[in-house]
Amino acid sequence: MNGDAPPLPAPGEEVLYSESFPIRGNDFEHGGSVAARVKVILKQLGIPSDSIRHLSISNFEAEMNVIMYADEATLELQVLSGEVRVILADRGPGIVDLDLAMQEGYSTATPEMRQRGFGAGLGLPNIKRNSDVFSITSTVGVGTTLRYAVQFEA
Amino acid sequence: MTMRLREVADLLGCQVVTGEEHLDRLEVDACFAADLMSDVLAFSRAGALLITGLASLQAAHTADVADLAGVLFVSGKRPAPAVVELACENSIPLLSTTLSMFEACGRLFGAGLGSAVRR
Numbered sequence: 001m002n003g004d005a006p007p008l009p010a011p012g013e014e015v016l017y018s019e020s021f022p023i024r025g026n027d028f029e030h031g032g033s034v035a036a037r038v039k040v041i042l043k044q045l046g047i048p049s050d051s052i053r054h055l056s057i058s059n060f061e062a063e064m065n066v067i068m069y070a071d072e073a074t075l076e077l078q079v080l081s082g083e084v085r086v087i088l089a090d091r092g093p094g095i096v097d098l099d100l101a102m103q104e105g106y107s108t109a110t111p112e113m114r115q116r117g118f119g120a121g122l123g124l125p126n127i128k129r130n131s132d133v134f135s136i137t138s139t140v141g142v143g144t145t146l147r148y149a150v151q152f153e154a
Numbered sequence: 155m156t157m158r159l160r161e162v163a164d165l166l167g168c169q170v171v172t173g174e175e176h177l178d179r180l181e182v183d184a185c186f187a188a189d190l191m192s193d194v195l196a197f198s199r200a201g202a203l204l205i206t207g208l209a210s211l212q213a214a215h216t217a218d219v220a221d222l223a224g225v226l227f228v229s230g231k232r233p234a235p236a237v238v239e240l241a242c243e244n245s246i247p248l249l250s251t252t253l254s255m256f257e258a259c260g261r262l263f264g265a266g267l268g269s270a271v272r273r
Contacts, residue, residue: 116212
């Protein structure tokens, strides 16, 4: 991993649930399974369905990004009262131009990725659109870390 | 205007790949047609029928995470067993028609279904 540790909850914040999910690069056969597992967990925890949809869409896009571009990653799920946070840190090539990567339609996808229905340059903007909190940091040759969260009335 | 998935299947002469038991229960009022799952994830709204020529595992995952009512595969596309299994686990009906994307969309639009684009 790139040494970028997930943030510790602030004092007074109680983490109701947390779990880490490994994702392997190029593992197209399982692309979507982490998002599906997290969705089941969020349902069981009684998170509002609108929030689950936003998070699941982001998790699926983020998972596919790892499969398409990175070597491996860990998706860390943290459920707090009124907020679900995701920290996805990958080991991979990193992103040279973050502004460009955030532009809708910009993509470095290969034909195989497009055959899977991805790689249209919508992933990162889509995650941002579905999140109340979003940040991305990347170091070329090391990896990329995404942090996003969806908030709701507890 | 809403249609039960059973009516959709009848209108388009669909083969029911999985989810036969849900067809009389599930109703749709709108569809989203795309081969690009990122488009579906970005722009569709929950409860829509996905119309696609992409019969991959990612199509079934997309229907699951985006809370879609079901998936209609066009041009005679048939999903692999792993895709069917995933859809079955998540109670997502899969239909398959030999009609093209254009004709399937045209018939459903003509029957009164709308576009499931998220505002």
